[in-house]
Amino acid sequence: MKVFLGVDWGGTYIKAGAVDSDGKILEKIVYSSDKLWEKQNFLKEIESLVKKLKPFNIQAVGIGAPGIINTKKGFIYYLPNIPGWKNYFLSDNLKKKINLPVFINNDANVFALAESLCGAAAGKSRSIFLTLGTGLGGAVIFDGKILNTEVSALELGHVPVTLKGKVCGCGGRGCIETFVGNKHLVKRYKQLSKNMREKIEVRDIYIRAIKGEKEALLVWKEFSFALGIFLSGMINVFNPEVIVLGGGVSGAFKIFKPFLWEVIKKQSMWPQIKKLQIKKAKLKDAGIIGAGLLARDSFLR
Numbered sequence: 168m169k170v171f172l173g174v175d176w177g178g179t180y181i182k183a184g185a186v187d188s189d190g191k192i193l194e195k196i197v198y199s200s201d202k203l204w205e206k207q208n209f210l211k212e213i214e215s216l217v218k219k220l221k222p223f224n225i226q227a228v229g230i231g232a233p234g235i236i237n238t239k240k241g242f243i244y245y246l247p248n249i250p251g252w253k254n255y256f257l258s259d260n261l262k263k264k265i266n267l268p269v270f271i272n273n274d275a276n277v278f279a280l281a282e283s284l285c286g287a288a289a290g291k292s293r294s295i296f297l298t299l300g301t302g303l304g305g306a307v308i309f310d311g312k313i314l315n316t317e318v319s320a321l322e323l324g325h326v327p328v329t330l331k332g333k334v335c336g337c338g339g340r341g342c343i344e345t346f347v348g349n350k351h352l353v354k355r356y357k358q359l360s361k362n363m364r365e366k367i368e369v370r371d372i373y374i375r376a377i378k379g380e381k382e383a384l385l386v387w388k389e390f391s392f393a394l395g396i397f398l399s400g401m402i403n404v405f406n407p408e409v410i411v412l413g414g415g416v417s418g419a420f421k422i423f424k425p426f427l428w429e430v431i432k433k434q435s436m437w438p439q440i441k442k443l444q445i446k447k448a449k450l451k452d453a454g455i456i457g458a459g460l461l462a463r464d465s466f467l468r
């Protein structure tokens with residue numbers, strides 16, 4: 168059985184694992200540091216992970232990175248939340264250190280790969296994946312393959328849902344991300360409850376909505392309206408069999424699911440949604456598993 172190193176790379180952490188060909192994690196290592204913006208620190212850490220996992224005889228390394236990647240060249244254009252990483256040949260530089268093949272993709276694509284092979288979208292050939300958190304990341308699997316250009320990934324968070332609207336971090340206006348990102352939800356709740364000072368998180372808005380609080384419910388209704396309009400566009404284009412929601416905000420799925428369906432039923436083409444399922448992501452370590460499977464598939468190819 169061949170074993171691969173899967174690396175889930177966040178802003179201040181590396182979650183890594185020895186992943187077998189079936190996507191099973193044999194050993195998991197979590198490393199936290201606020202110095203990962205320094206390239207040499209990152210490279211050194213991956214080198215030490217490979218050494219620690221030596222008994223598994225790692226064949227190749229897969230990395231899910233939070234930003235814009237050239238997947239063919241293993242080149243990082245930039246990582247929005249990790250300063251210091253711009254225009255860098257990560258695969259080549261890492262290969263020199265560890266003497267193993269290295270494959271990189273965007274973290275949303277890696278998440279989709281894991282959930283489609285052994286998670287909530289297993290066995291489906293057309294699926295849409297969203298990670299709902301600070302921003303909105305996403306991926307599409309069509310005909311069993313990740314829709315990807317040489318420059319990953321699909322910028323689903325920056326699909327506009329209105330002609331007017333707030334300016335987004337990308338410089339555009341009215342992007343879906345500006346309506347469903349967790350900072351927006353917190354700000355909107357504070358506006359509605361007329362208490363701008365309260366320290367509150369998305370989880371609190373969820374709990375208050377479960378208890379029936381009007382303002383909290385309204386936040387989730389507005390969220391569902393925006394997300395529903397966006398998803399209806401995606402449904403009409405891709406005709407997915409399943410939509411998988413991951414990321415911190417998806418923890419509130421129970422409360423927003425009925426509102427979301429209401430919008431989708433009104434806005435989508437009906438033949439498209441006859442068999443459609445909307446599900447929460449299933450895997451606990453999709454980032455590690457997906458990166459391991461990325462290494463497996465790229466290596467075997």
Ligand SMILES: [Zn+2]
Pocket residue numbers: 324325326335336337338339340342344
């Ligand atoms: Zn945008």
